Amino acid sequence: MPLKKLLSLLFAVLMAGGGLRAQELLVGVDFDNRFDNREYAGNEFNVPQTLFSARLTPLVGVEWMEKNRLVVGVEMLRNFGQYNAPRDPFMSDVKPLMYYRFKTPNVQADAGIFDRGELMGDYSAAFFSDSTRFYHNRLSGFLGRYVSTERPGTYIELAIDWEGMFSAESREMFRILSAGRYSTRSGFYVGYALSLFHFAGSELNRNVTDNLLLNPHLGWKFNAFFDFDIRGGLLAAPQRGRSVDNHWRLPCGGQLDIAISRWGVKLENNLYLGQNLQPLRGYIANAETGATYAAEGLYAGESFYATTKHVYNRTWLGYDRRFFHDTLHVEAGMVFHYDGTGMGTQQVVQLSVNLQRLFDIGPRRPAPGHRHGHGPRH
Structure with missing residues (x-):
């Protein structure tokens, strides 16, 4: 749907909702700038490259009854240095953002196209790589979550992301x-x-492929001058290529995560020991013809988890902090990857800005002690 039609639809909703109490106009903009230099020449299970991009997302919406929100926007991405013959486009990619959200202190429900950052779950790099988190930053579908206000840190969420439509050009893909x-x-x-x-x-x-990944874990957060978060868990990845050999593969392993932080300075280490969690990457479908299984897009996690050396270690050392009432987020650090074949390094700098403001556009609320159409109560 073109942006002009989306804005017309929102305007119609605003006009139709004129009788709602506590109605407010939401105006906002998000900005992300990320530099990601990957020096992986010594590694077998990933590719060296440099990614440098900026994304701007202006949005407008309406909020009513303090629980409901309807938002539309446009996401504009520019990959620095990109050149597409015969002409270089002004933007590398432009996509819509549109969603309805219901939110209370305990419950949140989203429907439409919304930011991946709405997910509360702690999905490791085996689920989503750095590139996936930044360049596939939107979910298209639904999200539902319950958060306990009596026991902080307790929650459960469920989401569906419809990633592809069946056609001649694209696969049908969806992720739960x-x-x-x-x-x-x-x-x-x-x-x-x-x-x-x-x-x-x-x-x-x-x-057709079924690809599952499960990560049950136990952890402990505590403070001993530094903030510590220590977690251990299982990574199990049942999967089968139904159109290849219809054979279930059950790779698994264990992961230990340790994070230490204070004043924004952070040290994080993730150690995985186990089998190749991405066995269909580059899989030979037919030994006689040499045809390979088309696995592009099948795995969203870091390709280091395709290691056949039974080890992958990731160490992140840097600075990660928010400023100005969480409107500015700065992240900068060095990442060291060891995949059993060599050591690779990654330098990351990311700056994110999130600005939103609500303007009252609904009917005026009566002053305390007054009622519509009546004088003061005695």
Whole structure:
């Protein structure tokens, strides 16, 4: 739907909702600038490259009854240095943003196209790589979540992201995501993250794959001058290529995550020991013809988890902090990757700005002690 039609639809909703109490106009803009230099020449399971991009997302919406919000916007992405013959486009990509949100202190429900940042679950890099988080930053579908206000850190969420439509050019793809956590007052917690990805076929390519990833885990958050978060869990990835050999593969392993932070300075280490969690990457479908299974788009996680050396270690050291009432987020650091074949480094700098403001456009509320059409109460 063109942006002009989306804005016309929002204007119509605003006019139709003129009789609602506590109605407010939302105006906002998000900005992200990310530099990501990957020096992976010594690694076998990832590719060296430099990614440098900026994204601007202006949005406008209406909020009513303090719980409902309807928003439309446009997301404009520019990849620095990109050149597409015969002419260089003004923007590398332009996509819509449009969603309805219902939110209370305990419950949130989203429908439409909304930011991935609305997910509360702790999905490791085995689920989503840095590139996926930044360049596939929107979910198209639904999100539902319950948060306990009596026990902080306790929640459960379920989302569906429809990533592709069946056609001659694209596959039908959808992902179901779920995560939950139960936290104790002493800082111990138990939780899980789950992804079920249905990677179906197109009119020209009938390959269908089921790709699951499950991460149950136990952890402990505490403070001993520094803030510590220590977590251990299982990564299990049942998957099968139904159109290839219809054989279930059950790779799994264990992961230990340790994060130490204070004043915005952060050290984080993620150690994975186990099998190749992406066995269909580059899989030979037919030994006689040498045809390979088309796995592009099948895995959203870091390709380091395709290691056949049974080890992958990621160490992040840097600065991560928010300023000005959480409107500005600065992240800068060095990342060290070891995949059993060599050491690779990654330098990351990201700056994010999030600005939103509500303007009262609904009927005036009566002053305290007054009622519409009546004098003061005695």
